[in-house]
Amino acid sequence: xxxxxxxxxxxxxxxxxxxxxxxLSEHISLAELVSLPVSTLRNIGFTPRQAxxxxxxxxxxxxLALQWLAQSADHHIVTFHDPRYPPLxxxxxxxxxxxxxxxxxxxxxxxxxxxxxxxxxTPTGRKxxxxxxxxxxxxxxxxxxxxxxxxxxxxxxxALQGGGFTIAxxxxxxxxxxxxxxxxxxxxxxxxxxxxxxxxxxxxPRAEFFPQRNRxxxxxxxxxxxxxxxxxxxxxxxxxxxxxYNRDLFVVPGPIYxxxxxxxxxxxxxxxxxxxxxxxxxxxxxxxxxxxxxxLALDExxxxxxxxxxxxxxxxxxxxxxxxxxxxxxxxSVTDVSITLLQLEIAGEVAAVPGGYxxxxxx
Numbered sequence: 001x002x003x004x005x006x007x008x009x010x011x012x013x014x015x016x017x018x019x020x021x022x023x024l025s026e027h028i029s030l031a032e033l034v035s036l037p038v039s040t041l042r043n044i045g046f047t048p049r050q051a052x053x054x055x056x057x058x059x060x061x062x063x064l065a066l067q068w069l070a071q072s073a074d075h076h077i078v079t080f081h082d083p084r085y086p087p088l089x090x091x092x093x094x095x096x097x098x099x100x101x102x103x104x105x106x107x108x109x110x111x112x113x114x115x116x117x118x119x120x121x122t123p124t125g126r127k128x129x130x131x132x133x134x135x136x137x138x139x140x141x142x143x144x145x146x147x148x149x150x151x152x153x154x155x156x157x158x159a160l161q162g163g164g165f166t167i168a169x170x171x172x173x174x175x176x177x178x179x180x181x182x183x184x185x186x187x188x189x190x191x192x193x194x195x196x197x198x199x200x201x202x203x204x205p206r207a208e209f210f211p212q213r214n215r216x217x218x219x220x221x222x223x224x225x226x227x228x229x230x231x232x233x234x235x236x237x238x239x240x241x242x243x244x245y246n247r248d249l250f251v252v253p254g255p256i257y258x259x260x261x262x263x264x265x266x267x268x269x270x271x272x273x274x275x276x277x278x279x280x281x282x283x284x285x286x287x288x289x290x291x292x293x294x295x296l297a298l299d300e301x302x303x304x305x306x307x308x309x310x311x312x313x314x315x316x317x318x319x320x321x322x323x324x325x326x327x328x329x330x331x332x333s334v335t336d337v338s339i340t341l342l343q344l345e346i347a348g349e350v351a352a353v354p355g356g357y358x359x360x361x362x363x
Contacts, residue, residue, distance in 0.1 A: 008098070012058045012061035015360055017097060019095060041055060047351075053353075064200065064202060065100070101196050103191070116226055118229055119148055122254075125260060126154045132225065143166045146169055148210070151235075160189070171206075175202055212352060218238050226239055239272065253268060253274055309344060319358065
């Protein structure tokens with residue numbers, strides 16, 4: 001239990017992911033790391049805010065998480081070294097240090113397919129998401145999504161209707177459900193899968209957490225399927241992450257005049273695989289597996305931050321800055337700022353902390 005307490009204390013430090021911990025652990029043990037004073041933590045590369053969080057608040061945060069763990073046999077905490085930690089997620093650039101799980105944690109390492117899309121789907125989009133998910137679980141796959149309104153929820157429902165397993169990755173702690181209208185769905189998912197979050201159980205939903213959550217949805221999955229997505233939507237963030245992680249990307253087309261499908265058509269133009277049924281996905285995988293090729297045609301190279309990203313970065317300092325204030329300073333919309341901040345976070349330039357974002361400085 002002391003070891004888990006140390007993991008939790010370290011996880012209370014925003015911006016410290018599994019890979020950074022791996023590098024630190026080559027020089028210092030976990031127990032020694034969490035007991036270092038603020039001054040020493042700053043000397044080894046922690047920001048002032050990170051050092052303060054670990055040294056002054058880490059133990060208290062750990063106690064609260066352990067209380068949540070003891071509340072139910074369905075509550076689990078899966079650390080980076082736990083055998084239940086998903087291997088595919090470890091291959092991403094910022095894997096969470098640990099995961100909070102409600103439900104069947106043993107399912108996490110199994111093969112998963114992500115399904116993402118708009119929060120305002122058409123009736124056809126809802127039907128497609130449900131039918132795809134149901135057929136995928138009947139083929140032996142698990143369906144993973146973010147339990148948001150729209151395509152996410154319909155994908156989970158389809159997986160449950162198909163009699164399979166589904167995993168929902170949340171953009172908040174597991175002590176609450178957002179949106180509240182999905183409480184019944186969340187209970188069903190716990191019984192036939194799991195709710196997963198990198199956030200401590202008491203953390204409330206915040207707008208900037210949901211784009212951040214997308215990296216885990218995609219990171220858990222062998223491939224991502226996009227069903228109805230507008231331009232500049234969270235689903236396109238997921239698609240870009242799939243390309244960055246070298247994961248397959250499948251996109252369902254829609255009517256050419258539909259705003260909900262404009263993002264899907266753009267992805268197809270960039271080289272994503274157009275699919276109209278689950279058989280298209282399975283046939284594509286079979287062909288490329290036989291020939292030792294990859295189906296991903298999007299650019300897999302991480303591009304340098306563009307001008308807007310550089311402008312935004314100039315308005316993030318060592319103290320936490322709220323996302324709306326960053327948007328005001330950068331003369332950008334909150335939506336564009338959220339997307340750009342996620343890209344900068346993946347690049348290791350910024351970190352999400354209570355109250356907003358901070359600049360990540362090199363040691």
